[in-house]
Amino acid sequence: MLSRSSEFALDVELTCPHGITCIMGPSGSGKSTILAVLAGLQAPDKGRVALGNQVWLDRASGIDVPVHKRRLSYVFQGLALFPHMNALHNVEYGMQHVPRMERAAKAKALLDRVGVGHLARRRPRTFSGGEAQRVALARALARSPELVLLDEPFSALDRELRAQLVALVRDLSKDLAVPIVHVTHSIAEARQLADQIVRVDKGRVVARGKADEVLAGVTTLEE
Amino acid sequence: MERASSLLDSLRAERGEIARFAITLAIVIGVIAYVQSQGGIVWEPMALSLRIALLSMVLTLVVGTALTVLLMWKRLPARDLLDAITSVPLVLPPTVLGYYLIVSLGTESAVGRAWQSVFGGQLIFTFKGAVIAASMGSLPLVVRSVRIGLESVDASYTNAARTLGAGPLRVFFTIVLPLAAPGVIAGGMLGFARALGDYGATMFFASSRIDGVPTASIAVMDFFYGNHEAQARQMSFVMTVVGVGMLYLANRLTRRMHPNRA
Numbered sequence: 001m002l003s004r005s006s007e008f009a010l011d012v013e014l015t016c017p018h019g020i021t022c023i024m025g026p027s028g029s030g031k032s033t034i035l036a037v038l039a040g041l042q043a044p045d046k047g048r049v050a051l052g053n054q055v056w057l058d059r060a061s062g063i064d065v066p067v068h069k070r071r072l073s074y075v076f077q078g079l080a081l082f083p084h085m086n087a088l089h090n091v092e093y094g095m096q097h098v099p100r101m102e103r104a105a106k107a108k109a110l111l112d113r114v115g116v117g118h119l120a121r122r123r124p125r126t127f128s129g130g131e132a133q134r135v136a137l138a139r140a141l142a143r144s145p146e147l148v149l150l151d152e153p154f155s156a157l158d159r160e161l162r163a164q165l166v167a168l169v170r171d172l173s174k175d176l177a178v179p180i181v182h183v184t185h186s187i188a189e190a191r192q193l194a195d196q197i198v199r200v201d202k203g204r205v206v207a208r209g210k211a212d213e214v215l216a217g218v219t220t221l222e223e
Numbered sequence: 224m225e226r227a228s229s230l231l232d233s234l235r236a237e238r239g240e241i242a243r244f245a246i247t248l249a250i251v252i253g254v255i256a257y258v259q260s261q262g263g264i265v266w267e268p269m270a271l272s273l274r275i276a277l278l279s280m281v282l283t284l285v286v287g288t289a290l291t292v293l294l295m296w297k298r299l300p301a302r303d304l305l306d307a308i309t310s311v312p313l314v315l316p317p318t319v320l321g322y323y324l325i326v327s328l329g330t331e332s333a334v335g336r337a338w339q340s341v342f343g344g345q346l347i348f349t350f351k352g353a354v355i356a357a358s359m360g361s362l363p364l365v366v367r368s369v370r371i372g373l374e375s376v377d378a379s380y381t382n383a384a385r386t387l388g389a390g391p392l393r394v395f396f397t398i399v400l401p402l403a404a405p406g407v408i409a410g411g412m413l414g415f416a417r418a419l420g421d422y423g424a425t426m427f428f429a430s431s432r433i434d435g436v437p438t439a440s441i442a443v444m445d446f447f448y449g450n451h452e453a454q455a456r457q458m459s460f461v462m463t464v465v466g467v468g469m470l471y472l473a474n475r476l477t478r479r480m481h482p483n484r485a
Contacts, residue, residue, distance in 0.1 A: 041382055067385040080383035084401050093397075094387035143387055 010034070010044070010203035016147075016179040019195035020169070022211075023183045030203040031183040032077070035149045038181065039074050040067040051147055051179075072147040073140035077155065079132050081124040087111060087135045088120040094143040110138040114168060130161040134168070141172065150182040154189065166192050187215060240479075244472060251468045258457045265454055268442035269461065271433060272419050275350070279357040279418035284411050286358075287365035291373060292395075294366070310363045317423020320359045324428040328355065353429035353438065357421040361414035368413055371477060372406015373399060409476035416469035420462060 010030040014021075023031045036042035038049055040056065043064065049057040051072075056065045073094070081090050091107035098106055111117045114134040124132060133153055140148060150169070154162045166189055173180050173193075184190055190197055190211060197214040199207040207214045234241065293299060294306050312320055329335050329347050338346055346352045376399050384394045400407065422440040431441050439458055446455035 039386055041385070066390075067382075068388050068390050070386075071388075072386060074383070074386040076379055076383060078379055080377075080379040082380060082383070082398060093384065093389070096388050139387070149386075 010037075012200060012203070012205050014198060014205070016181055017196065018177050018179055020173050020180045020182055020193045021196045021198060022190040022194035023181060023198050023200060024185070024187075024190055025200040025206075027185075029200050031200060032151055033203075034200070035074065035151050035181060035183060038147070039072060039149060040065065040070055070147075071143065071145055072149060073143050073145035074149045075136050075140050075151065075153045077151045077153065079124075079136040079153070081127075081132060081136055081139070083124050086121050086123055087116065087127075087138075090124070090135060091139045091142045094139055097144065107138075107142060110141055111135065113141075114138045114172075129157050130165065133157065133161075133165055137165075137168065137172065141176070145176075146178050148176065148178060148180040150180065152183050152185065155185065162186070162189065169193060191215060240475070243475065247468045247472055251464050254464045255461050258461055261457075265442065265446075265458070267436045268439045269458065271436050272439035275353050275357050275421075275425075275438065276415045276419040278354045279361055280411050280415040282354060283358045283361045283365040283414045283418075284369075284407065287362055287410065287414070288369050288400075288407065290362075291366050291369045295370065295373060309366055312359050313363045317360065317421070318427055320424040321356065321427020324352075324356055324359065324424060328352075328428075347428060348430045348433075350429075350433050353425050353433050356424040356428040357418035358414075359424050360421050361417040364417055365410040365414040368410030368473070368477065369403070369407050372403035372410070375406060376402045405476040405479045409473040412469045412473040412476075416466045416473075419465060 010033050012030070012034060014034070023034060025031050033042060037044050037047065037057075040049075044057075044059065046059050047057060048055070048059070051070075054065075055063050056070050057063060081087075082093065085093065088104065088107050088111065091110055092103045095103045095107065108117060108120055111120055111134075114137050116131055116134045116138070119127060119131055119135060124135070127135065136153065140150075154165050157165065169180075169182070170193060182193060184193075194211045197207075197209065197211050198205055199214060290309060294302060294309065296302075299305065325347060326332060327334060328338075330339070330345050335345060335347070338344075346355065380398050380402060381394050384398045389397065420440050421438075425438055426441060431437055431445075437445055439462055443455050443458050443462075446452070446458065
């Protein structure tokens, strides 16, 4: 994919197998843009995005599947939980593929699965940081996604909460068996989560491989 | 059931605002009742104006919201020009608006003739005509307010909805419109207040009497020059109270969308 921003051209080639791919790199290196292109929220000048046999974007042949038809989930950095809906309705929102009568029960089960079933009737503004993250994860699962995109979802949390949620994402990734692309700044988080790490800088991939290989000797990332 | 409980949640969360709305309404009704007890106001013109303003509010909200969405579409050709044309009733003399209405919707116009052949009547000099005339002045106010509302909706919510499988219409009706509600409601109130006080365009297009009754704003002048100054005063006072009440509530709602604005 090739996407132009004001500072540099994003030029990356990525293959994400099932499991968690962590994308790391300094701020402004193009990490979030990669997710936006995968989701279809941003259109690259040139490029191809395919999930298995489904081609979502191919500039050369004029294919550009609209965002809402790409079966993916995206947890945004700010989470973007709908403020006018309670947790249950937030989760149900992504369940158009589920018969109406079954949605509430399934949404409640998902909230229970991530440990926030008791918040079902409450609005996002009453949630703590960790609770909001969990509801956002439940909403992401509701779509039965074939690809999950996580854009630094835990960046605002303290170390303890972050550890709990990293463990939760690890568990969920085993259940889901789909590619999960996780953008993060945290080396600790990447070591715990990643099946594959991709480091990007100024819009280009500078290293790729298993956590031990890519992060050997790395203690901080230039940010 | 789900939707009902969600509505109940919303109402509970907004109880402060609902209380403020109810108090304002109570004050307005109280003032009208007091004026009534002090010798009475002539109700027919007031009732006629309220009916016109209410229908005009519904009309301008529907048309205005659609127009706003169109004007916010970045690829619309000549967008700034259309935006200016939509806003121009704010600065044009009401008589000019009335003139345009007669030219475009009168008995000699294509629209007027089409209306006549479909509905068997005319628009000019009728109640419907008065609603349209009053709406002309309100539309720019409604569009401006609805636009502030729509623009206040953070793109992250619409993006989230799209990634959750919602197409453009579902995103608009379930995310954008509910989150923009304060702006849309404020627009409705401004439109109502403006339509209630319309004079020039109504006079020009719908005449000074609709089925024999003048609108409240026309009645004020009729009373004054007909040596019924007390009635002119009462009518003016009631309209002022309704106007202040509406603008007060509209300002409150607009400020909610920009909490940092003074």
